[in-house]
């Protein structure tokens with residue numbers, strides 16, 4: 001069983017439990033439910049921002065604890081002030097040490113798009129994303145069928161949320177394209193064995209249709225590679241560990257953007 005299988009198995013249990021605890025009517029009663037989300041595309045294409053999607057990530061299956069000493073409000077505000085185009089906040093607790101309340105805490109102090117970073121398998125989680133104040137959801141092709149992607153992307157759109165599809169190879173990309181997607185992210189981390197290679201983004205770039213914003217995800221640790229990715233057509237750069245492993249992730253992003 002791969003780590004991804006384990007995460008999905010756990011996620012199914014969590015979603016079933018959440019449905020018993022919080023009804024859809026209660027999610028819809030959240031003060032954030034009627035909020036108009038920020039457009040992921042608009043912020044990624046804004047010339048005065050960096051294209052960086054800066055991630056708040058306490059730990060991960062591949063690295064264990066990365067940083068559990070910092071506050072989500074402090075780090076995400078520092079990310080936004082440094083020029084991040086969007087924030088990514090992990091809400092998976094078991095494997096990443098995240099929480100849904102982290103998104104709401106980041107929402108209260110930031111005015112740029114927030115990606116609810118989790119393993120989405122059910123429409124209920126899309127409603128949760130809206131209720132906690134997120135603007136963007138992630139759909140991971142490796143764990144979803146084309147029909148599930150279509151359904152979840154349409155559900156997100158109907159609530160004004162942007163949709164980022166994550167792929168790892170050409171087969172996933174070709175079977176998952178859908179008109180309700182806003183952006184396609186190439187994950188440079190193989191989620192089955194955790195090996196990383198930014199080459200994966202360069203390899204898949206030309207296969208991503210132009211109507212979708214191209215995003216490169218994971219293992220981005222220097223500004224030289226961002227310049228090369230931009231030349232290959234990428235407009236978004238999802239960076240977590242490179243900032244979060246520092247005692248002060250805000251200082252780390254400030255230093256990083258000087259090199260762009």
Ligand SMILES: O=C(O)c1ccccc1NCC(=O)[C@H](O)[C@H](O)COP(=O)(O)O
Pocket residue numbers: 003055057060061062063187189191194217218219220238239240241242
């Ligand atoms: O990061 C992991 O170990 C991981 C393991 C299994 C599934 C997903 C995983 N990461 C999710 C991500 O996609 C990254 O958090 C994100 O792209 C940022 O990557 P990085 O800059 O390398 O922290």
